[in-house]
Amino acid sequence: MAGTAAVVSFGTASAQTAPGPAGTAAGTTITNTAQASYTVNGVQQSATSNVATFVVDLKANLTVAPLGGNTPVSIGETDAVLKFTVTNNTNGTQDFILSPIQSLLGGVFAGDNFDVDNIRIIVDSDGDNLYTAADTATYINELPADQTRTVFIVANVPAEQAASLATVTLVAQIAAGGDVTRQGDALVSNGLAANRDGVVDVVFADNDSGFGDLAFNGYGRATLAYEITTRNVDxxxxxxxxxxxxxxxxxxxxxxxxxxxxxxxxxxxxxxxxxxxxxxxxxxxxxxxxxxxxxxxxxxxxxxxxxxxxxxxxxxxxxxxxxxxxxxxxxxxxxxxxxxxxxxxxxxxxxxxxxxxxxxx
CATH class of the missing domain: 2.60.40.2110 (Immunoglobulin-like)
Incomplete structure (x- = not known):
């Protein structure tokens, strides 16, 4: 159900392609019985089978995408913001572990020639897509299926005249939900093991295998950049x-x-x-x-x-x-x-x- 991931060049952004709806919630019990009807000496009779039961497993998937384009910044700017969205395409309520990557990008994206400082990840708390002091969460907590949350990467731009472009990737990892007081542990796939009746198995469905990622690993990522657009003012x-x-x-x-x-x-x-x-x-x-x-x-x-x-x-x-x-x-x-x-x-x-x-x- 997931699409592919793409890498970017100077001035553009990368993201996964969004999959479809998450489907029936994991843990849902589905039951069924069979009926038989027959006659004996002209009398109608019936028989009922035993109940066949199975539990819907967890199809773990996500989409990470840029929200808008690259952020124009000036040399020495503090608290500059890149905006992303993380969508839960899993058929269950999940937490998401968030992290930034800079070091792997240098020299890969055209024009990338510096790293930002004091980099932080902050989750939007009120849905306004604006980074404020009220936004303090560092992971996504209890995100329902098919819902989206905005995530900010906040950083300082160094005072380097040679600086031009700093690309930053947001990496999101699917984690267990169910506890509003703490970040859940990263999910572990049971996709290669036999199906267990009555137990919710975890199957990774993130079929994105672009730059820096592997298919079916429970991770998603997207890339944006800080662009130095002004080197002086009037x-x-x-x-x-x-x-x-x-x-x-x-x-x-x-x-x-x-x-x-x-x-x-x-x-x-x-x-x-x-x-x-x-x-x-x-x-x-x-x-x-x-x-x-x-x-x-x-x-x-x-x-x-x-x-x-x-x-x-x-x-x-x-x-x-x-x-x-x-x-x-x-x-x-x-x-x-x-x-x-x-x-x-x-x-x-x-x-x-x-x-x-x-x-x-």
């Missing part, structure tokens, strides 16, 4: 200065006279859609004839055009973060007279404004 920095007060006029029409406070504004924009710039480091030297105002670095302020009109959240001169979850840090090096702000991610959706202040000597 990142720009706009810098402006605004006199915000002076010792004569205060904040009313201030002028750039000695003693005046000047706010420098740096606005970082990423014009490349869907590709974030990561680990953006802003550095700015304090100009001659000015003095840095201690603890004046802020980030996340409101900008109008290329100028900051409102300061953001303060950053510590010693290298502290705005919020622990943001990862944004700022610091001031008094020896080098340099301001530094580090922003983990800048997307095309929102520019980031940073500012600091100096006093005119």
């Amino acid at each position: 990142l720009s920095i706009a810098k402006s200065s605004t006199v915000i007060s002076d010792p004569v006029s205060g904040i009313t029409l201030p002028k750039a006279i000695p003693g005046a406070i000047v706010r420098y504004c740096l606005i970082v924009r990423n014009a490349t859609t869907l590709t974030p710039a990561r680990n953006v480091n802003l550095t700015d030297l304090i100009p001659a004839n000015t003095t840095y105002e201690a603890n004046s670095i802020t980030v996340g302020g409101i900008a109008l055009g290329d100028e900051c009109v409102l300061d953001g959240l303060p950053l510590s001169d010693a290298g502290g973060t705005v919020l622990p979850v943001s990862g944004i840090t700022g610091s001031y090096d008094a020896t080098a007279r340099q301001v530094r702000v580090t922003i983990p991610t800048v997307t095309s959706l929102l520019p980031v404004a940073a500012s600091f202040r100096v006093k005119i000597n």
Whole structure:
């Protein structure tokens, strides 16, 4: 009932061909009797045979297939996701053991030249086909016959400029069901032994024998790839200065006279859609004839055009973060007279404004 498996070349995906419905559930008892009718001296008579009984065995089969195509990624991207589906074509409720393979693929698929890091397998918990923090299962538990579950391969892309394509294969193995609290053991086939009456024998029906797999072994697999599609982004920095007060006029029409406070504004924009710039480091030297105002670095302020009109959240001169979850840090090096702000991610959706202040000597 199963089809064949195929291997892929650059930019494509491989999977098994889906078989038909799983059929009568394993463990079902099928009974039958025979009847005979006859006459004796003109009187109708009948006889009933004994009951013939057998138990339906387990026809173990599965389909593993890509969900969508390859995933475009950028260099250094974290938690990049490949999506697959695993379908239970067995005539019973089964668990599935899941594992990834990278090492066997290098040099086999055209263009494959790097491996991803921190590779993980996660099962979709709510059927939305989207990887979220709520998805934590690492195996498929109690999947009914003819039902499908989405599986994510999640990994980090290394920061290698030469990287182009990383192919990853999801391998699923049919395991015993029946316990919702634990992963079942891998099934063992009884297909080459004599049929046992009253016992559910296991017969592997996965007739897929493509690259890396054998027919009738209880395994299925499919391959997708991470493709490096963007090596740079259109990142720009706009810098402006605004006199915000002076010792004569205060904040009313201030002028750039000695003693005046000047706010420098740096606005970082990423014009490349869907590709974030990561680990953006802003550095700015304090100009001659000015003095840095201690603890004046802020980030996340409101900008109008290329100028900051409102300061953001303060950053510590010693290298502290705005919020622990943001990862944004700022610091001031008094020896080098340099301001530094580090922003983990800048997307095309929102520019980031940073500012600091100096006093005119």
